[in-house]
Amino acid sequence: MKLFSSKKKEEDTPKTKSRGLFSRLTRTREGLFGGILSLFKSGKLDEEVLEQIEDQLLVADLGVSVSQKIVERLKEAAASGGTSTPDEARSILRDLMIDLLAPCEKPEITFFPDRPAVVLMVGVNGVGKTTTLAKLAARYKDSGKSVMLAACDTFRAAAIDQLQTWGDRLDIPVIAQSHGADAAAVAYDAYSAAAARNCDILLVDTAGRQHTHGDLVEQLKKVKRVISKANPSVPDEVWLTVDAGNGQNVLSQVAHFDEAVKLTGLCVTKLDGTAKGGIVFALADRFGLPVRFIGVGEGQSDLRPFNAEEFVDALLPELGQSD
Numbered sequence: 001m002k003l004f005s006s007k008k009k010e011e012d013t014p015k016t017k018s019r020g021l022f023s024r025l026t027r028t029r030e031g032l033f034g035g036i037l038s039l040f041k042s043g044k045l046d047e048e049v050l051e052q053i054e055d056q057l058l059v060a061d062l063g064v065s066v067s068q069k070i071v072e073r074l075k076e077a078a079a080s081g082g083t084s085t086p087d088e089a090r091s092i093l094r095d096l097m098i099d100l101l102a103p104c105e106k107p108e109i110t111f112f113p114d115r116p117a118v119v120l121m122v123g124v125n126g127v128g129k130t131t132t133l134a135k136l137a138a139r140y141k142d143s144g145k146s147v148m149l150a151a152c153d154t155f156r157a158a159a160i161d162q163l164q165t166w167g168d169r170l171d172i173p174v175i176a177q178s179h180g181a182d183a184a185a186v187a188y189d190a191y192s193a194a195a196a197r198n199c200d201i202l203l204v205d206t207a208g209r210q211h212t213h214g215d216l217v218e219q220l221k222k223v224k225r226v227i228s229k230a231n232p233s234v235p236d237e238v239w240l241t242v243d244a245g246n247g248q249n250v251l252s253q254v255a256h257f258d259e260a261v262k263l264t265g266l267c268v269t270k271l272d273g274t275a276k277g278g279i280v281f282a283l284a285d286r287f288g289l290p291v292r293f294i295g296v297g298e299g300q301s302d303l304r305p306f307n308a309e310e311f312v313d314a315l316l317p318e319l320g321q322s323d
């Protein structure tokens with residue numbers, strides 16, 4: 001077992017400091033909600049306009065069920081005279097969107113005085129698991145927690161180095177073995193090391209795997225099983241990272257991973273680079289799992305705790321801004 005730790009901490013430069021969520025969600029906002037608000041402005045919400053709104057919602061990956069709910073609600077409001085101005089229509093849409101997402105707001109996790117909390121990060125290849133884990137490590141460290149990382153992606157040759165580079169940058173210890181080692185054994189050792197050092201939190205990186213690949217999913221189950229031999233209460237959290245750009249595909253990823261390892265939360269990444277941010281609504285509607293954090297860039301500070309109101313306000317421009 002290797003225990004890496006480095007002394008040097010890179011200062012946060014102004015470039016890596018967080019910018020407003022509004023500026024990060026431009027593509028989804030412009031691709032979707034700008035168009036809807038223009039439709040609101042065009043006048044009455046008649047059948048034709050509502051159909052166009054539904055089409056826009058579907059294209060933006062909100063999914064059939066959410067799109068229908070929104071259109072039904074707008075239809076009801078229109079029938080009772082509640083959408084006679086574009087502002088009223090926007091406000092109804094905003095409230096409904098917040099109501100859909102609010103049950104998924106739960107960024108906090110439980111810490112324990114006598115043992116590390118354990119978060120197992122899972123997901124398909126390349127969605128941003130390792131980067132998200134590193135951003136989380138930075139966040140917990142900044143809030144005064146002692147953090148340890150476990151390099152349980154022993155599958156991809158460069159994965160251990162990638163996590164180690166983050167560990168060096170953040171001055172956070174990384175527990176790793178060599179490429180090809182048994183990921184479950186690394187997880188077990190990492191928990192023992194984190195417990196021995198009285199760490200507050202152990203963040204476990206795992207290899208990307210297709211949710212449809214039986215053997216790889218079995219290996220992941222083994223990681224979960226073996227770490228629980230070190231302490232039957234862990235892992236406390238199993239979070240699936242999904243790339244928002246994958247659109248509707250993320251729904252089957254969630255279903256498969258949940259069945260295999262019982263998810264306790266989602267991290268939705270790459271919302272900065274996609275017009276498919278509407279998938280967060282489809283996820284909320286279909287699974288109701290907490291959306292813990294959202295990724296809005298590659299930098300260390302580009303991770304936000306998910307907040308329904310903030311998210312909706314970043315997607316839905318004020319009417320004066322939608323032109």
Ligand SMILES: Nc1nc2c(ncn2[C@@H]2O[C@H](COP(=O)(O)OP(=O)(O)OP(=O)(O)O)[C@@H](O)[C@H]2O)c(=O)[nH]1
Binds near residue numbers: 156
């Ligand atoms: N724009 C953007 N890029 C991101 C975000 N999160 C991760 N990335 C980038 O996505 C790429 C893949 O990220 P990784 O963290 O290596 O993904 P992974 O899921 O660990 O990949 P595997 O371990 O190979 O399965 C990297 O270039 C990251 O910088 C995000 O929120 N926004």
Ligand SMILES: [Mg+2]
Binds near residue numbers: 129205
């Ligand atoms: Mg990775």
